[in-house]
Amino acid sequence: MPSTALIQNDIVVFGLIAATLGAVFWTASREQGLWKRFYTFVPALLLCYLIPGIYNTVGLIDGQNTKLYNPIARDILLPAALILLTLAVDIKGILRLGPKLVLMYLGASASIMPSV
Numbered sequence: 001m002p003s004t005a006l007i008q009n010d011i012v013v014f015g016l017i018a019a020t021l022g023a024v025f026w027t028a029s030r031e032q033g034l035w036k037r038f039y040t041f042v043p044a045l046l047l048c049y050l051i052p053g054i055y056n057t058v059g060l061i062d063g064q065n066t067k068l069y070n071p072i073a074r075d076i077l078l079p080a081a082l083i084l085l086t087l088a089v090d091i092k093g094i095l096r097l098g099p100k101l102v103l104m105y106l107g108a109s110a111s112i113m114p115s116v
Contacts, residue, residue, distance in 0.1 A: 004059060004062070005059055005060065005061050005062035006059060006060050006061075007060055007061050008062065010066055010067055010068050010072070013061045013066055013068060014068055014072060016055070016060075016061065017052050017055075017061075020051050020052065020055075024044050024047045024048055024051065025044060027039070027044075028044035082112065086109075
């Protein structure tokens with residue numbers, strides 16, 4: 001069944017979602033003004049899920065027929081995000097927690113690797 005979404009190109013959909021997330025986090029980082037007050041009541045992470053969902057609901061994008069998840073998100077974005085996440089880990093802090101927690105951390109890391 002052909003898609004009736006307004007934007008059907010996956011790269012444009014990816015750009016729209018990336019720009020939306022960038023705008024949400026940029027406005028959430030404002031220290032004063034209307035945005036600071038707005039984000040005291042509405043969490044930025046909620047908007048990160050809600051706005052693309054609204055795009056899908058109003059027919060701007062089509063979440064069912066897009067190929068964004070398989071090649072782009074799974075093969076490129078997820079491994080990059082996991083690497084960036086591990087770069088921010090405090091290894092000395094983890095080692096101070098003891099061998100049992102270090103083993104749990106390594107086990108959790110190893111369980112994620114096959115899915116990537």
